[in-house]
Amino acid sequence: MLEPEIAAFVEKASAIYPSHSTPLTPPEQRALYDRYALSLTPPLPAGIEVEDGELQSRAGHAIRLRLYRSRAVRRDAAVRGTVLFFHGGGFVLGSLDSHQHITARIAADTGLDVIAVDYRLAPEHRAPAAHDDCLDVTRAALERRLPFASLELDSLQLVGDSAGATLAASVALRLRDERAEQRVHGLVLVYPMLGTEPQPPARDTEAHAPMLTAADVRRFRDLYWGDGSDGTPYPAWTIPLNATRFDALAPTLALAAEHDPLRDDARVYVERMRAAAGDARLWIGTGLVHGCWRALDSSPGVQRMHDTACAFLRERAEARTG
Template sequence: MLEPEIAAFVERTAAIYSHTTPLSPPEQRELYERYTAALAPQMPANVSTQDAVFESRAGHAIGLRLYRNTAAAGLARGTVLYFHGGGFVLGSLQSHQPVTARLAADTGLDIVAVDYRLAPEHPAPAAHDDCLEVTMAALRHALPFDSLSTGTLQLAGDSAGATLAAGVALRLRDEGIAGVSGLALVYPMLGTDPQKPARDTEAHAPMLTLANVHGFSDLYWGKERPYPTWTIPLEADRYDGLPPTLAIGVEHDPLRDDARVFVERMTAAGGDARLWIAAGLVHGCWRALDMSPGALALHREVCGFLRAHVTQT
């Protein structure tokens, strides 16, 4: 059963935006940006932003936005790279600002949002490559900002952004590169096909259906496989050696069990992983944190995890 406030959020969303609308990706992006702007709250008063451009080795620009809590003196400090959701096709620095700004406001950490390349114009592994390159630069303290917190780095993301965060963590592990102290995955899309039973029981869930998942997957990965296993976390060969991880699934989401399976595999490999399933919520609910008690609880879980895994240097 949907939380009543989430039912209202779903109804409000449906009046503006739907993944099933027969539009081209650019048209769908424009509609998605209008939808996210319509629901966006005011920026927290104590959060400042700074935009910058990271030049990739291949020569393309990757937009970044730093969110900083200006009232965070004396709080635990550190940096979080945030990869937004949107099925690898939608989303931007602006569309997920309600989440990234509140993370900065409520944790005291520096949040750096990453505007990676989108599919289908840039198919796999373009988004993964962008996020990996930005992460490597952050570990070298080489991001184009005047200053960042000196605590060790954490990775976070929602939906497809959680896929990117988990994939980057797997690649760093494979390369023997340390320095990421925490991994926060919110309703993650960790494979090209969702895990059962939610794959079937929530195939027609509000906000995201199984058909939507397959559509986004095909636009990014295509129907011809394989791609490197680090880009599809649930196809990895091993799950040891990953940072402490929080994986959050929501009840009414065909992707719900991706979080569970990932945590089970990490735990079986001796890792530090925790699963949190949010009852009554739907995919994309994080942006409803100002109207939904359940979404606010989800947000607080993420904030508590990120604060707990800051390592100062």
């Protein structure tokens, strides 16, 4: 059963953005998605400064970035650190603007600097384009090459929702496998997509859930990775649940929604990390749906989800810099 406030959110959202399966081209869907996101985006919290920048990728293209910084909390300096945020949208949708309410609220509610990453989108840019962009930005952060002044990079954490969580988990795994001396210090994965097929039982019991269906997941998968018909293998490092090792990873918080075909992706990932003696935590939002973070200002359940994420980020930053 949906939380009443989430049921109202789903009704409102569906009236603006009816379905991921509408017969529109990706650019048309992006325009519709951005209008939907804008309609649910309130003014930014008071005291939040916003700065745009660009990073030149290894492949030669520019990756747009946006920094959110809280003036009031920065003066207190009780918590210091930087968060890289990778937005959701099935690798096809989303932008710096589409998730700005979420990124600004993380900055306001944690005191951490939050940098949103505008990675390349499919189907124009297929796998591993989005992964490569997010890896480039994370390496630049670890090497202190980001185009923003006064960043606190002794504590670097990654946050992603949906497809963005795939990117965050993949980057952390890649850095671990490369035995990078510097790694991220915490991951928050919000209703994550961590494989190319949703994990049971939610794959079946929530196949027709509001906001995201199992068919939607597969459609986005095919647009980014391909449908496999040409025999080209998926780049192994881009699919977290296909990893052969789950040890030596940063402490991870996975937050799932009850009514989401991807719900058990979070559970399985946490179980595998715990089996490898990792610090992995699971939170499942009763009555919540995929994409519900946008209902932060109206849903008690989403507020709890957000508070749980922010508390984890503050805890990890304090552990690193305290």
